[in-house]
Amino acid sequence: MINRKATAIWKGTGKEGTGTVSTQSTVLDNAQYSFNTRFAEGIGTNPEELIAAAHAGCFAMKLSFELNAAGFTADELNVTAIVSLDPAQGAITKSHLVLKATIPGIEAEQFAEIAEKSKKECPISKLLTAELSLDAELVG
Template identity: 80%
Template sequence: MINRKATAVWKGTGKEGTGVISTQSTVLENTQYSFNTRFADGKGTNPEELVAAAHAGCFAMKLSFELNAAGFTAEELNATATITLDPAKGQVTKSHIDLKAQIPDITPEQFAAIADKSKKECPISQLLNAEISLNAELV
């Protein structure tokens, strides 16, 4: 088992309050978040942005492992995850990944199969109770 921690400290009301997020690795340390960073253009981060970063990173790493297992090494995997929050439902409803990949000697069919497998099996994909889509482009 591997455990990773992050801590959120919130002060005040939901709309006027503020919070900070810190991660075990200290990559984020007392990083500000608030209503404005979540629902407007305030300075700081928000939970959906952090989930998007986690999903993009997890997917790219899983894809790299799957490519290696199939005998390929990517020159570059550029994955961008877009998280959709439906405020009316109060839930994340989608995570869409856009991928641009440079992988020597792979066929489009091999690429599509490995990318789809990685989308389904990445640990963050398995964690999310949302629609997960992928647009994978071999460049």
């Protein structure tokens, strides 16, 4: 079992308050977040942005492992995750992955199959109950 942790500290009301988030690795160390960084524009992060970063990174790593198992090594996997929060539902409703991949020697059909498998099997995908989607493009 591998455990990772992050700590959030919030002060004040939901709308006027402010918070910080820190990670065990200290990559995030008292990173600011607030109502404005979540629902408007402001300097700082927000939970959905952090989930998007986690999903993009997890998917890219899982895809890399799956490609390697199939005998391929990617020159580059460029992944963007777009996480959608519906305030009316109070829920994250979707995480959409956009992949641009440079993988020497792979056929388009095999690439699509491996990418779809990786989308379903990366640990962050398994955590999310939201709709998951993927646009995968082989470039180069």
